[in-house]
Every structure is written in structure tokens, then in C-alpha cells.
Amino acid sequence: MVNGMYLTKEEELILAGEYGYALQKAMEILVALGEIYGADRLIPIKSAQIAGVSYKNIGEAGIEFLRDFVNAGAKVSVYTTLNPAGIGDDEFMEKQAEVLNLYREMGIEITATCTPYYGANLPKFGDHIAWSESSAVIFANSVIGARTNREGGPSSLASAIVGKTPNYGLHLDENRKATVIVDIRAKVKTFVDYAALGYHLGRALGNDVPYLKGIKPEKTEFLKEMGAAMAASGSIALYHVEGETPEYRGAIDDKLETITVEDGDIKSVKEQFSDGWDGIDMILIGCPHTSLQEVKEIAGLLRMRGRPLKVPLFITASRAVKALADALGYTETIERYNGRIIADSCFVVSPIKGWYRGIATNSGKSAFYFRSFGFNVRLDDAENLIKEAP
């Protein structure tokens, strides 16, 4: 193999097939990506987060690939967690279970969440990781200060198996600098304000590294939500918030262009997703998956409402958060008001078209996807949704 990337003796042997087919294929993927994106070498990673879990997304093709890989002895060599699974009819769930089993056989932790950092898989500042799931990627890069490119399913799996990733993109200091300054003059206070801000910036910026000025997010959850929306409506994988996120100091080297965000920008996003309650038949909270604090707040809002919801409420969360909510009594409260906590699953990757017509949600990412699937969408803070819902 002709290559410009330095490989160790052992890496060369893996590439030559000395350690079997699965490791060889995984190494071929990493070397090819390294060549394409100009990496100088492979670097060790601390963990992997793998996309390509929902049967709706990977289909028979994905199952076939995973099965062949398992049969070839594929095993992960670093701590690895999974993206959320899908929810569907019996036949779908059977296929979904098969996918999870194949990943289990590779030694992957079967915790399926877009918020691995709320439980099983929390990197530390500066760690190199190979994560997919755009909302987890942007959280890990921006809020934690770990380093990952926006991996896809197959590339994150290849990295998990080899335990390495090509050294390019957001693994390098120079690519973590801001490329645009965002001066936020709009009032951004609530969860949904942050969702709308993220949605607006994703649309406006593409794959920049924005440096945000003028916001003081009260909760980590606000940053989680803003990043998820940014990464869904655009392809941003890293942002900095002045005075808030770990790498904002030194993020601005050169003279950068500044864009401003006014109240009208936030308002216009909210207006796009303001379908009436008559077209809504489910409420969805938990995209990305909720923290325990969010679950507790919702239980409190339901108690304040005082009467059960006519429109069912679904809260999606990691298995870790659901277990805590069960133990602490929040699940029971939520169920009393026609709510349910669903663990390790995601409606965005589920074949639910035809089950529901419209969703009310506090998530900018869900608003983006469900609108593109043709659903009615109402975007508002959980507080308002639970107060106003039929």
C-alpha cells in the first residue's frame, strides 16, 4: 500500500491481514480515511460511540455487514457504547434485537443512547475519542473539550476495533480555532431559546466553528440542546462560548467575520414550528436524551398541572437515567399523568410514520427531523407544553 501516513510495524501487520479479516478491514478503513483527509498517523482513542444501531437506518444491509464482521471475529479494543435503537412493530423489534446482539458479540456495552456522557461513557478534557451521533460529538468537543471528528457508523466501528483514529480534523489544535464570531443580541434564556438559536446557527453557518458571545447558559442542558440543533440543521461539530466552554480562551487567532443574532432570528425559528394542538397527538421530551434533572422538572410540572394529559407524553432517556428516575419515584409520577419514560430508544430513528400526525416538543433537533418527515410540529418549552396540552 502506497501511503503518506506513518504506520507502526504492528499497524502494517494488521493491514497485511496478520491479525485476521476483521482487524484488517477496520485498519483499511482508518488508513483510507487518514489518506483522504491528510492524517500523518493513527492516534490511540479512549472510547468510541457507534451509530448505525436503529434497524430503520441500517436495514438488512447493515445486519449482513455486522454479521459477517462478527463471524470474522471482530471485537472492540476500547470502551464502546451505542446510539439509540428504534421502536417499531414486532417484526421490527426482532430485527432491532438482532442488531443489538451482533454489537454485544463484538464486546460493545449495550447501552444505546445519544447522551452516553450521562452514564456509561464520559470522556475527560483533551481525550481523543471516535464518536458518531452528531449531538454527542458536538457536546464532547464543545462542552467537555474531548476531541472527535463527526464519525459515521462504519468509521467509528473501525476505530473501536483498532482502538485508534486517523489524526486529522478536530484532533488537531489548529482546526479547533473559531472560524466565525457570533454576536448574540437576542434574548436567549430558556431551553427552547437555546434550541432555536442552535437551529438558526446550523442553518446560517454550515460547518464553521462558531465563537458565541452574549449568552450565559444557566444549565448544561441548554448547551446540550443548542449543540444538537446546530448539528442537525447544519454540520457544526464544535463551538465555543465566551466565558463558558473549556477552550474559548485562545480560540480566536485571526481577524474573523462577525455575524449577529437578533430577537427576530429566534422568533422566526419558533414561528416555523407553531402548529396548533388540534394536529398534535404526542409530546416528546428528550432529544437529546434527558438528564435526571430534566426528568425531575417534568415530574414537577405534571404535578403542578394536576390532571392527566390527553395527548401522551414520551420522555426518551438513557437506561442509566431511567433507572435513577425509577428508583427515585419520578417514573411513577410521570406515568400517573399519562407519561412514559422510554429507555435507550429514539423516535427520530423509529418507523413511526402513520402512528402519529404531529408532535409537540422542546427539541430543535426533533423539530427539524419530524418536519422533514412530514409531521405537524409544535416547538415550545416543556413548561408551556405541559401547561397547555389537552
Add this chain to the structure above:
Amino acid sequence: MKLKGRKIVGGNAEGELIVSQKPLSFLGGVDPETGIVTDAESDIRGRSIAGKILAFPRGKGSTVGSYVIYALKKNGKAPKAIIVGEAETIVATGAIISGIPMVDGIDVTKLRSGVRVKVDADRGEVEIPKSGE
């Protein structure tokens, strides 16, 4: 005429070109059972890539597209080789796991559907007969 590009996946192939001048999404864009292009935005929509030398500027869409390329191969509907202007993660990964020779760095605007070409992916070369036909 020889066009010089870069090897992404090694191997040799010879066959008829099918050329799209637009980026191609495999997930939802190519039917893994038949090899027929279904991408609504594609300029080769409705045509089959099975057993052809497939050329296009670059991949787009979901990374799950790599698995669609794998399914095409398993179903005997894969292209014999892939030529792209610019390689990216989705198509490169798909070609690797499926063992399909692949070359990048080729100006696909110079290629025409229906022409027979030879791909020497190990050298990163695409050979087009002189007449152009």
C-alpha cells in the same frame, strides 16, 4: 488517454461507464436489490449501476450508505469499480468493506456514460480508448 488519480481501494476492472455529474447518496439513493439509482436529485435516476464502472463527483447523505454499497456487492449488483472526483468517508468505507476497486482525484466531467474504460486502481489510473467511444 490515461487519467491519473489516486488509489483508494486497489484492484483492476474493465467495463462500461455510468457517469453522474451530481453527488450521489447511496442510502435512499440506490436500491440495494436491483442496483437502480432512485435518488430524486440524480441525473442518472432510473439507471442501473450493476456491473458498470460508476463515476460521480462525490458521495453525500448518511454514513449508513456504506452498508448499502456492501449490500449491492452481496446481491451481485455492485459496480465493478468506483471513480470519484473527491473521496469522502461514506463511499470510501463502502468500497473498502465491499472490496470494490476505487480511484479518486479524477475529473469526472471528462467521462461519458456508455464508454468502455479500464481502471487500474493500484496505480490510480483510468484508461479511456482514444476514439472516446
